[in-house]
Amino acid sequence: MIGFILRRLLQAVLVMLTISFASFVIQGKLGDPVTQMVGQNVTLAERAQLTESLGLNDPLLQQYARYLSDALSGDLGVSYYHKQATLAVIGDRLPATLELSFCALLIVLLTATPLGVFAAIRPRHILSRLIVIVSTLGLSVPIFVVAMFLVYFFAVEWQWLPSFGRGETHLLFGFWSSGLVTKDGLQHLLLPSVSLAFVLAPIFVRLIRAQMLEELDSDYVRYAWSKGIPAHRVYFVHALKNTMLPVITVGGIQVGTLIAYTILTETIFQWPGMGLLFMEAVSRVDAPLISAYLIVVGLIFVLINTLVDLIYLWVNPRVRIPGYGQ
Amino acid sequence: MALLTVEHLQVDFRLRQQTLTALYDISFTLSPGERLAIVGESGAGKSLLGYAIVNLLRQPGYISAGAIHFHEQNLTKLGSRQWQQIRGKKIAMIFQDPMVTLNPVLTVGEQMVEAIRAHQKISAQAAKQLAIHKLSQVKISAAEQRFEQYPHELSGGMRQRVVIAIAMLLNPEILIADEPTTALDVTIQAQILHLLKQLCEEQGVALILITHDFGVVSRIAERTLVMYAGRIVERGPTLEIINDPQHPYTQGLLNALPQMALAGQRLNQIPGHMPSLGEHPSGCAFHPRCPYATEKCRWQRPRPIYSGISTVACFAIEELLAETNLEEGDDNHD
Numbered sequence: 001m002i003g004f005i006l007r008r009l010l011q012a013v014l015v016m017l018t019i020s021f022a023s024f025v026i027q028g029k030l031g032d033p034v035t036q037m038v039g040q041n042v043t044l045a046e047r048a049q050l051t052e053s054l055g056l057n058d059p060l061l062q063q064y065a066r067y068l069s070d071a072l073s074g075d076l077g078v079s080y081y082h083k084q085a086t087l088a089v090i091g092d093r094l095p096a097t098l099e100l101s102f103c104a105l106l107i108v109l110l111t112a113t114p115l116g117v118f119a120a121i122r123p124r125h126i127l128s129r130l131i132v133i134v135s136t137l138g139l140s141v142p143i144f145v146v147a148m149f150l151v152y153f154f155a156v157e158w159q160w161l162p163s164f165g166r167g168e169t170h171l172l173f174g175f176w177s178s179g180l181v182t183k184d185g186l187q188h189l190l191l192p193s194v195s196l197a198f199v200l201a202p203i204f205v206r207l208i209r210a211q212m213l214e215e216l217d218s219d220y221v222r223y224a225w226s227k228g229i230p231a232h233r234v235y236f237v238h239a240l241k242n243t244m245l246p247v248i249t250v251g252g253i254q255v256g257t258l259i260a261y262t263i264l265t266e267t268i269f270q271w272p273g274m275g276l277l278f279m280e281a282v283s284r285v286d287a288p289l290i291s292a293y294l295i296v297v298g299l300i301f302v303l304i305n306t307l308v309d310l311i312y313l314w315v316n317p318r319v320r321i322p323g324y325g326q
Numbered sequence: 327m328a329l330l331t332v333e334h335l336q337v338d339f340r341l342r343q344q345t346l347t348a349l350y351d352i353s354f355t356l357s358p359g360e361r362l363a364i365v366g367e368s369g370a371g372k373s374l375l376g377y378a379i380v381n382l383l384r385q386p387g388y389i390s391a392g393a394i395h396f397h398e399q400n401l402t403k404l405g406s407r408q409w410q411q412i413r414g415k416k417i418a419m420i421f422q423d424p425m426v427t428l429n430p431v432l433t434v435g436e437q438m439v440e441a442i443r444a445h446q447k448i449s450a451q452a453a454k455q456l457a458i459h460k461l462s463q464v465k466i467s468a469a470e471q472r473f474e475q476y477p478h479e480l481s482g483g484m485r486q487r488v489v490i491a492i493a494m495l496l497n498p499e500i501l502i503a504d505e506p507t508t509a510l511d512v513t514i515q516a517q518i519l520h521l522l523k524q525l526c527e528e529q530g531v532a533l534i535l536i537t538h539d540f541g542v543v544s545r546i547a548e549r550t551l552v553m554y555a556g557r558i559v560e561r562g563p564t565l566e567i568i569n570d571p572q573h574p575y576t577q578g579l580l581n582a583l584p585q586m587a588l589a590g591q592r593l594n595q596i597p598g599h600m601p602s603l604g605e606h607p608s609g610c611a612f613h614p615r616c617p618y619a620t621e622k623c624r625w626q627r628p629r630p631i632y633s634g635i636s637t638v639a640c641f642a643i644e645e646l647l648a649e650t651n652l653e654e655g656d657d658n659h660d
């Protein structure tokens with residue numbers, strides 16, 4: 001157990017080092033920080049002095065070390081545009097993105113699991129064939145098409161739901177602005193999270209179906225049948241539990257994709273989250289903000305993957321180390 | 327009165343282009359408390375027969391002809407509800423590899439209690455008591471502790487004991503054990519076989535033991551069926567068959583036993599190999615490997631006849647019998 005956690009920690013550190021180096025390089029290559037700070041109207045001598053005082057003439061590795069030690073102390077630079085610490089800017093937008101991703105994931109799990117399981121248990125049923133076809137097609141439908149349809153019908157034609165923004169939010173615990181606690185916020189959440197869910201659900205349906213089919217064909221499921229236990233126990237206790245193990249692993253990786261897709265979703269629905277912030281930063285060439293975004297997203301990614309591993313460990317008794325958890 | 331009667335059972339695999347037959351015209355009976363062995367090399371169709379009896383053939387395999395009578399029921403005609411009441415309660419199974427039969431993510435206890443409560447209306451606590459009692463009956467030490475453990479925490483032999491305990495939970499009438507000891511090492515094999523025999527004897531359970539090892543058969547079964555390429559080629563009392571095997575295939579199997587080889591001699595394996603599905607030879611399926619094969623064996627299929635020792639399907643035996651009958655006839659004449 002200790003070994004596992006240490007190994008996981010080491011991996012996380014390596015990943016974060018790589019990401020931080022990448023974002024450091026991006027920051028150095030994007031635009032000219034001196035121009036960004038003082039504009040065009042200064043003499044060359046002043047520019048040179050500023051360049052020197054910012055340490056931009058130091059060797060690359062030395063600059064990176066400085067960047068890293070700043071980052072470790074929670075300083076990821078100041079946004080050119082917002083004139084604020086980048087972490088504070090991102091922190092303001094974080095709840096919006098996390099709530100959107102969480103809702104999308106919830107929708108994915110609540111729809112994909114029953115659909116995938118049904119398609120595996122009744123492979124010849126007409127509904128199962130439909131599920132397979134739709135999920136195959138769904139894999140190749142881009143999110144903006146889905147979003148467009150949803151917005152067209154629900155927001156424009158029928159005017160049931162708002163199509164952009166986050167609506168009314170409430171500050172929870174003094175730092176978390178939440179849209180989950182107001183009706184208006186929830187209504188605003190619906191279209192973006194359903195669109196986002198549409199992108200991931202087909203992958204999960206296919207994954208769950210394929211894995212469930214495999215488990216249903218396994219020896220231990222046949223053995224379970226031979227004991228004469230009821231069908232629902234064979235399906236939902238014996239087969240489903242084993243199905244979920246690989247689904248958790250692959251699902252964890254897909255959560256990374258989810259974060260990437262939030263950028264698109266947030267842009268389409270003008271959802272004031274990190275993704276939208278990132279797009280704005282890119283169009284303004286706000287280098288510190290871009291690189292800070294990369295680091296924060298990288299960190300979230302690493303955290304989620306570690307969490308997924310821990311869940312896997314908890315669900316799967318085989319990888320539990322003896323003595324642990326007793 | 328037979329407990330189980332299998333009549334002209336045929337199992338087919340329906341594939342895209344063709345239908346392949348895996349079991350042909352299998353008939354046999356099993357009496358209450360009787361121990362029957364089914365022997366044959368890998369691919370003979372032994373496991374298929376076992377699964378066919380409890381209707382657990384994998385797609386695209388299915389029973390295409392024949393009947394299986396158990397009490398007043400024809401098992402080939404049952405719905406899934408009725409099957410649920412027979413499997414585990416009346417007919418229990420033990421699979422070959424305990425490593426892959428117990429569910430890795432459920433504890434031993436969960437897998438025992440669910441089996442009990444599927445068939446008996448008793449409290450979880452009472453079910454646990456029964457399970458622990460059965461665990462100690464199969465000589466598992468610290469049964470209470472094992473009850474809480476996951477399969478991977480047990481050794482192979484221990485796991486198979488658990489599987490036996492599960493099979494015996496509801497005092498079944500028939501136990502089908504498919505190579506229950508093949509995955510275990512030799513010393514543990516002997517213990518498990520002994521345990522199996524003892525439990526069946528004590529509780530009057532009829533046993534169908536599937537194995538490729540004649541050494542195992544002799545210790546356990548009263549009667550033996552020998553299978554080759556989806557057919558029963560010889561059947562009879564185990565002792566008689568072992569002492570005086572009639573079918574050339576049975577002779578080959580017995581000669582191949584390590585005990586039969588003289589010191590320093592190589593094992594007498596039967597040359598060639600079991601034909602795979604869809605490649606079953608014409609006539610007597612064993613003829614390509616048979617030392618006594620004649621032209622007739624290539625084109626005609628021998629019917630089972632009683633040789634005085636066992637029931638055999640072989641032309642060589644048929645001729646031998648005909649000759650002795652003739653001689654006897656001559657003697658009578660004198």
Ligand SMILES: Nc1ncnc2c1ncn2[C@@H]1O[C@H](COP(=O)(O)OP(=O)(O)OP(=O)(O)O)[C@@H](O)[C@H]1O
Nearest residue numbers: 348367368369370371372373374375384538602603
């Ligand atoms: N699902 C399947 N699809 C196609 N062929 C199959 C299938 N299951 C079994 N067979 C074939 O049926 C034949 C009999 O298989 P079976 O498993 O009954 O053999 P066996 O006598 O139990 O051998 P073993 O000692 O290896 O367990 C073999 O030729 C096998 O390849």
Ligand SMILES: [Mg+2]
Nearest residue numbers: 372373374504
């Ligand atoms: Mg087998």
